[in-house]
Amino acid sequence: xxxxxxxxxxxxxxxxLRLARKFAAATLLALALLCxxxxxxxxxxxxxxxxLALKALPLLLPLPGILAGLRRTYLWASLLVLAYFAEGVMxxxxxxGLARGxxxxxxxxxxxxxxxxLAYARRTR
Numbered sequence: 001x002x003x004x005x006x007x008x009x010x011x012x013x014x015x016x017l018r019l020a021r022k023f024a025a026a027t028l029l030a031l032a033l034l035c036x037x038x039x040x041x042x043x044x045x046x047x048x049x050x051x052l053a054l055k056a057l058p059l060l061l062p063l064p065g066i067l068a069g070l071r072r073t074y075l076w077a078s079l080l081v082l083a084y085f086a087e088g089v090m091x092x093x094x095x096x097g098l099a100r101g102x103x104x105x106x107x108x109x110x111x112x113x114x115x116x117x118l119a120y121a122r123r124t125r
Contacts, residue, residue, distance in 0.1 A: 017069075017123055024074065024116035025066050031084060031109040032059040034102065043099040059084070066117075071124045078117040085110040 039045070039053035058080060065073025088106035091099060 013123070017120065020116050020120040020123065021066070021069055024113055024120060025063065027109050027113040027116060028059060028063060028066060028077070028081075031081070031106065031113060032056045032063075034105055034109060035059065035084075038099075038102045038106075043095075043097070043102055055084075055087075069120075069124075071121055074117040074121045074124075078114050078121070081110045081113050081117075085114070 033056075035056035036053055039055070040049040044050050045052060062073050062077035062080065066077060084106055088103045088110060092103035092107065095103065
């Protein structure tokens with residue numbers, strides 16, 4: 001009977017790690033899609049879209065490492081996403097209407113990814 005407890009604890013830990021990986025990947029992909037949709041269709045700076053949509057590309061660079069569960073990728077991607085948080089704060093402050101709502105979504109997604117990435121990195125020490 002004593003061996004069942006460590007196995008159950010290990011299974012719970014692995015389940016939490018899988019959940020953190022899936023959540024981090026989902027929020028990172030959602031943030032990239034939000035950036036694309038925002039700058040191409042929803043509220044672009046110029047009618048017809050702008051080259052600012054290219055800001056979604058750096059978010060796709062860490063995606064393979066995130067999906068593979070590479071701890072180092074989680075660490076540097078958590079620093080990368082802080083730039084998107086800062087952009088969201090600045091655009092929420094300076095713009096109005098739909099752009100303000102999109103900026104709030106960018107803030108929420110960047111914070112969610114940051115929290116998931118740090119949780120995963122902490123649990124894989």
